[in-house]
Amino acid sequence: xxxxxxxxxxxxxxxxxxxxxxxxxxxxxxxxxxxxxxxxxxxxxxxxxxxxxxxxxxxxxxxxxxxxxxxxxxxxxxxxxxxxxxxxxxxxxxxxxxxxxxxxxxxxxxxxxxxxxxxxxxxxxxxxxxxxxxxxxxxxxxxxxxxxxxxxxxxx
Numbered sequence: 001x002x003x004x005x006x007x008x009x010x011x012x013x014x015x016x017x018x019x020x021x022x023x024x025x026x027x028x029x030x031x032x033x034x035x036x037x038x039x040x041x042x043x044x045x046x047x048x049x050x051x052x053x054x055x056x057x058x059x060x061x062x063x064x065x066x067x068x069x070x071x072x073x074x075x076x077x078x079x080x081x082x083x084x085x086x087x088x089x090x091x092x093x094x095x096x097x098x099x100x101x102x103x104x105x106x107x108x109x110x111x112x113x114x115x116x117x118x119x120x121x122x123x124x125x126x127x128x129x130x131x132x133x134x135x136x137x138x139x140x141x142x143x144x145x146x147x148x149x150x151x152x153x154x155x156x
Contacts, residue, residue, distance in 0.1 A: 068115060079147070
């Protein structure tokens with residue numbers, strides 16, 4: 001029981017903004033280096049990957065479209081968890097995370113919509129189809145814009 005308590009206590013220490021920023025200052029340069037290396041490897045592999053037998057070269061846009069869509073959903077999940085932390089515990093870091101994730105998520109969602117439309121034109125013959133997936137991502141984009149507008153209108 002005390003082992004679980006000590007693990008939770010370690011995570012709760014990060015709720016202190018000073019400790020969180022101190023840890024982030026140490027970790028972010030390393031994470032940025034790893035991200036740059038992984039990005040370089042991913043770019044190399046995306047340009048050297050063979051063409052698809054049905055989609056041809058247009059399949060390569062999926063190498064950026066799918067990560068944009070995943071990151072958009074990740075930002076939305078981060079916003080939901082941050083909103084929970086803000087509403088339940090009234091934690092200032094959760095509120096900052098909520099307000100910071102909304103514009104990032106909106107950009108990723110817009111890029112996912114744009115790259116999806118670019119891929120859809122040669123595959124479907126049209127830029128937009130009112131499919132459930134496309135429409136739900138468009139609604140997600142509108143929700144991001146609404147949250148951004150609300151946070152700016154209701155400035156503390």
